[in-house]
Amino acid sequence: MLTPDLQRILQQRPLGLVFDIDGTISPIAPTPEEARLYPGMAELLQRARDCQGVKVGIITGRTVQSGAAMVNVEGLTYIGTHGLEWSDGLPSSSQIQLVPEALRYAEPGKQLLDLVEQKLTDIPGLRIERKQVGGAIHFRLSPDPQEALQRVSQLLTEPARQLNMRLEEGKMMVEVRAPREVAIDKGKALRRFVQRKDLQGVIFAGDDLTDLDAIKEVASLRKEGIAACSIAVKHADTPSNVLKQADITVEEVAGLAALLREILAAL
Numbered sequence: 730m731l732t733p734d735l736q737r738i739l740q741q742r743p744l745g746l747v748f749d750i751d752g753t754i755s756p757i758a759p760t761p762e763e764a765r766l767y768p769g770m771a772e773l774l775q776r777a778r779d780c781q782g783v784k785v786g787i788i789t790g791r792t793v794q795s796g797a798a799m800v801n802v803e804g805l806t807y808i809g810t811h812g813l814e815w816s817d818g819l820p821s822s823s824q825i826q827l828v829p830e831a832l833r834y835a836e837p838g839k840q841l842l843d844l845v846e847q848k849l850t851d852i853p854g855l856r857i858e859r860k861q862v863g864g865a866i867h868f869r870l871s872p873d874p875q876e877a878l879q880r881v882s883q884l885l886t887e888p889a890r891q892l893n894m895r896l897e898e899g900k901m902m903v904e905v906r907a908p909r910e911v912a913i914d915k916g917k918a919l920r921r922f923v924q925r926k927d928l929q930g931v932i933f934a935g936d937d938l939t940d941l942d943a944i945k946e947v948a949s950l951r952k953e954g955i956a957a958c959s960i961a962v963k964h965a966d967t968p969s970n971v972l973k974q975a976d977i978t979v980e981e982v983a984g985l986a987a988l989l990r991e992i993l994a995a996l
């Protein structure tokens with residue numbers, strides 16, 4: 730049953746429906762490559778895209794290439810690497826734009842990931858996912874993920890400080906990111922999406938710490954008169970702050986799919 734607030738938001742046009750990928754429209758998988766959209770999700774996104782005055786956005790920590798390959802629905806806006814990359818449509822039909830200030834952090838990011846590759850060969854199951862700027866060090870498949878996290882942090886904390894790069898923990902991984910002065914995160918990306926599409930209403934759904942920036946931005950947008958709502962997708966490991974600060978909570982990716990079906994019926 731849609732809340733009165735949600736029903737009011739759904740009457741706004743243009744209306745934005747914005748989703749994170751992993752843990753939100755795709756259940757968490759052992760590796761990034763094995764992750765797939767929740768069954769039926771691509772069709773729901775297509776139906777949303779085809780609604781009059783509705784703009785669908787994907788804001789992910791993955792690169793645009795990787796996120797768009799997974800979602801593979803034309804006509805959505807794909808925003809990757811936590812906001813650093815932007816593509817209006819699939820990258821096969823639209824050029825990916827990278828925030829120009831971020832480019833100078835490509836080399837320091839690469840150096841940190843090289844260091845992990847050279848020095849932590851003894852940790853079984855460690856995987857490196859490289860992005861145009863920085864990347865993720867995954868330890869979900871390590872027999873002792875806690876130890877792997879400690880070893881990665883020990884190795885990278887000081888070099889990251891020297892290279893002015895950010896280390897951020899995600900689900901069973903550490904992400905090497907451009908520093909905060911590049912001033913792009915999922916919150917800023919959401920605001921940019923709202924501004925570029927001139928949205929009067931927006932709904933954002935996410936499940937992890939990096940989604941918190943977007944969840945907080947929803948609250949700011951609301952104060953500025955945009956009809957906005959944030960949805961937390963709850964899993965056993967969803968950070969408590971995400972659950973506390975979101976307006977609505979749904980259980981698992983299945984819960985989001987069910988809510989999206991209701992939203993589409995109302996649209």
Ligand SMILES: O=P(O)(O)OC[C@H]1O[C@H](O[C@H]2O[C@H](CO)[C@@H](O)[C@H](O)[C@H]2O)[C@H](O)[C@@H](O)[C@@H]1O
Nearest residue numbers: 750751757758759760761764789790791900901
């Ligand atoms: O912002 P998101 O779309 O949620 O992306 C966050 C990170 O997601 C991916 O890693 C996570 O999902 C994997 C597949 O389910 C899982 O194996 C891994 O343990 C998770 O951390 C992705 O690989 C990262 O690049 C994203 O930053």
